[in-house]
Amino acid sequence: MSAIKRRGIVNVHVRSAMPLTKEQEQEISSAYAKLSGGKPVLRVTVDRELISGLRVEVDNKVINNSLDARLEMLREGLSKR
Numbered sequence: 001m002s003a004i005k006r007r008g009i010v011n012v013h014v015r016s017a018m019p020l021t022k023e024q025e026q027e028i029s030s031a032y033a034k035l036s037g038g039k040p041v042l043r044v045t046v047d048r049e050l051i052s053g054l055r056v057e058v059d060n061k062v063i064n065n066s067l068d069a070r071l072e073m074l075r076e077g078l079s080k081r
Helices: 022-036 067-079
Strands: 009-016 039-046 053-058 061-066
Touching: 009 022, 022 039, 022 053, 053 067, 061 067
Parallel strands: 009 039
Antiparallel strands: 009 053, 053 061
């Protein structure tokens, strides 16, 4: 087990279409602290390729709440008809 995991540190990479406010970063950090029971360390980057929303990566898990992902799901749903 790495020293980071032993200390309960959770690396969270947030990609956002727009710069986040400090309040938004705090909300994300608090949410992941509750979920993981650890101390989240946020790395926030602005991804101009996203239309809107967020893409969050924690360990090997991805939560994609971007408009791009939603549009792709809609395209896939429509192509099955």
